[in-house]
Amino acid sequence: MQVPAPFEYERATSVDQAIGLLERLGSSARLVAGGHSLLPMMKLRLANFEYLIDINDLHDELGYIRLSDDEVRIGAMTRHRELLESEILADVFPIFRDAEKVIADPIVRNRGTLGGSLCQADPSEDLSAVCTTLDASCVIRGPGGAERVVTMEEFHVGPYETAVADNEILTEIRIPRKSFKAGSAYAKVERRAGDWAVVSAGAAVWLDGGRIVDARVGLAAVGPNTTGIPEISAALRGNEPDESLFELAGAIAARSCDPSTDTRGSADYKRHLADELTRRTLRRAVERARS
Known part of the structure; x- marks a missing residue:
């Protein structure tokens, strides 16, 4: 079977709207950005959802790499290509460029996102290993703008399972910098x-x-x-x-x-x-x- 089960399509234009849709639709909905992990699973009927919420319009809100003296903040919608090409990120944490060079191919890197990679929670996933190595923290936002910050160890509950609830969204990765x-x-x-x-x-x-x-x-x-x-x-x-x-x-x-x-x-x-x-x-x- 190479055709997904029927589903409804929604398109979110802000983080708050995406969370609102998740809150209303519950576990029958799933966010999709690049879709390179989710869609193949749906084609094989390994994952079936009644609703897909397209969050590509959130790139303007969540696609960034910000550097300060204390940390690096990366938006969850930052695409693989942006991680690969970022000079400021390569200067501080060259591990990202090392990893991005061996992730998939240019087509995937142009669409796939950091948040999508982490939320897939595949035990073989490259950026999960990178973020674990760098002692990263994950920022999760829920209804009403409530945010919580968890470590990578807390974020990955098990294979293909994360700490993100059905009405929440991963918004940012924070990586500490040290004065050495x-x-x-x-x-x-x-x-x-x-x-x-x-x-x-x-x-x-x-x-x-x-x-x-x-x-x-x-x-x-x-x-x-x-x-x-x-x-x-x-x-x-x-x-x-x-x-x-x-x-x-x-x-x-x-x-x-x-x-x-x-x-x-x-x-x-x-x-x-x-x-x-x-x-x-x-x-x-x-x-x-x-x-």
Whole structure:
């Protein structure tokens, strides 16, 4: 079956209108922006909704990248292409450009959005791993303009499930900045260009006086959720970065993840990739922080 079940179409022109429609229509409605994840699932009848609410007109309201001394704020309707091409974002967090270069193809990147990627909550999703690595927070707005801010760990409740309620919408991603030399990187192994990850890893480090004051690693496609590994952060803090430290982090990553054997590879192979990609991204992140 390659044809969706019948549905009604609504088009929202503001965040408040979109929330109002969600509140009125309830769980029978779903927001659609790029639609590159939702529409294929509907064609296969894996997802069926009575209403689709088109939010592409919200790009003027929610499509932005704003930089301050304390944080970076990115609107949920910011498209992949904008993340890829943003020089200010690449200068502060080059991990975004690394990831966007290996996400799908130009057609998808022209339409797909940051918010759509995070709300899909696919355990193999690249930008979820990026945001986990950077300790991002998600701003969720509901009826009456009420907002709440949750961590990435709180946002992703489980595979394909988020903390966003039926009458709420993800509006913004907030990423903290720290007053140290910072570097970040992303690496991915895929079966073909633009495919979902076999395994991917992101790393971010902050250096002061040649020592690591903080570090984070995020993995994708190694378990039911995108995975942050606090044990790696604890092992790296206070140390001077070198190959032995990267090896330690890789070993922690391999034993901390929970991959499954599938058509993309065996569980052992994926653990090997988690080890290797953690080393590579940490090494590259440190190089960028030093430069």
